[in-house]
Amino acid sequence: MQKNVSPRVHAGHHLPEITGISLDVLERKLREFGQSAYRMRQIMNWIYHKHVHAFDDMSNLSKNLRTTLSGNFALGRLEQVACVKAEKGDAAKFGFELRDGAGIIESVLLYDDRRRTACISSQLGCNLGCVFCETGRLGLLRNLTQGEILGQLLAMNEYLEKRGDKSITNVVFMGMGEALANFRHFRNAVDYLMHPDAFNLGGRRITVSTAGVVPSIERLMREKLNVNLAISLNTYSNELRDRLMPINKKYPIEQLIEVSHRYFEHTGRRVTFEYVLIKGENDSDAAAAALKKHLAGLTCKVNVIPLNNCDYSSEKTPAKADVVRFVKKLHSFDIGATIRTTRGNDIFGACGQLGHLLLHKKSAAYQNI
Numbered sequence: 001m002q003k004n005v006s007p008r009v010h011a012g013h014h015l016p017e018i019t020g021i022s023l024d025v026l027e028r029k030l031r032e033f034g035q036s037a038y039r040m041r042q043i044m045n046w047i048y049h050k051h052v053h054a055f056d057d058m059s060n061l062s063k064n065l066r067t068t069l070s071g072n073f074a075l076g077r078l079e080q081v082a083c084v085k086a087e088k089g090d091a092a093k094f095g096f097e098l099r100d101g102a103g104i105i106e107s108v109l110l111y112d113d114r115r116r117t118a119c120i121s122s123q124l125g126c127n128l129g130c131v132f133c134e135t136g137r138l139g140l141l142r143n144l145t146q147g148e149i150l151g152q153l154l155a156m157n158e159y160l161e162k163r164g165d166k167s168i169t170n171v172v173f174m175g176m177g178e179a180l181a182n183f184r185h186f187r188n189a190v191d192y193l194m195h196p197d198a199f200n201l202g203g204r205r206i207t208v209s210t211a212g213v214v215p216s217i218e219r220l221m222r223e224k225l226n227v228n229l230a231i232s233l234n235t236y237s238n239e240l241r242d243r244l245m246p247i248n249k250k251y252p253i254e255q256l257i258e259v260s261h262r263y264f265e266h267t268g269r270r271v272t273f274e275y276v277l278i279k280g281e282n283d284s285d286a287a288a289a290a291l292k293k294h295l296a297g298l299t300c301k302v303n304v305i306p307l308n309n310c311d312y313s314s315e316k317t318p319a320k321a322d323v324v325r326f327v328k329k330l331h332s333f334d335i336g337a338t339i340r341t342t343r344g345n346d347i348f349g350a351c352g353q354l355g356h357l358l359l360h361k362k363s364a365a366y367q368n369i
């Protein structure tokens, strides 16, 4: 439910968020307070499993420790200002206001039989300027902190818990922003995603999507994060990619393919290439054939995403038959390809649509929350 949409600075926002410090720093801080590793587990349990909103609610900690914690940290919960559910019930979009009043970030919860997938944001806006993306139109306002990245998951887990549902099973960094351009906070958040006392998710349940920041993909390998990698490729030629995704001028397709080979060798995880299908631009048989040449010999998968309605183009959304034809063509070249089911289109929660709350505060979607 929408509570209040006006940005404001929250009380106590000068204190660092306890969810915003790395695991190492948390451990060190607690040692400085004379606390054991066991206490750290208790505190994490209160934050990540019992979803408390105040240190004072951590009833198995001494009064002294609770006072110390509240004097040194904020709990780092995000304020939910919007929650809207897709008509089919297979997606829900959330808007969260940042504590410093910098803006509203969006996250999407996707439901299927077994999975509860959280699509989360890593930046407020984005400066990579992909022409089909609403978030890109905002420019980069700022990076999200580790606490703001984790705060989205905490809020969605609490939402699921209140409905007697299971917790988040998968996390995809495909919301607002380019996670690999905010590497340190992304990386430290992943430590919590994997930690048994926090979100306890294995690397195969975490996917980071990138527009193709090659040095950060190399850093992923160096730091052995071992998460799934999705590269937003979207086209078959540098000429077209330069136009759709300006980052291509710095890291062209050949570099992306080369680093993908290395990523597979390094991690054993096949890379997913996201391919937003745009009518009349990248959906021809010739495009599929060119794609085949690029991907020859690479263990990978292509995820075809029909362009969603956005300001870039209502006429460029491909017809269903054309999407199927394109995927069949890829199959005929022995390329593993799937069609991403579009969920959340009606709540502006589908691919390329996040940032809508910030761009169009007076839109119908916002009012209907």
Ligand code: SF4
Pocket (backbone or CB within 6 Å): 126, 127, 128, 129, 130, 133, 134, 135, 136, 137, 175, 176, 177, 178, 210, 211, 232
């Ligand atoms: S698609 Fe991703 S990288 Fe490109 S502008 Fe949007 S958020 Fe940024």
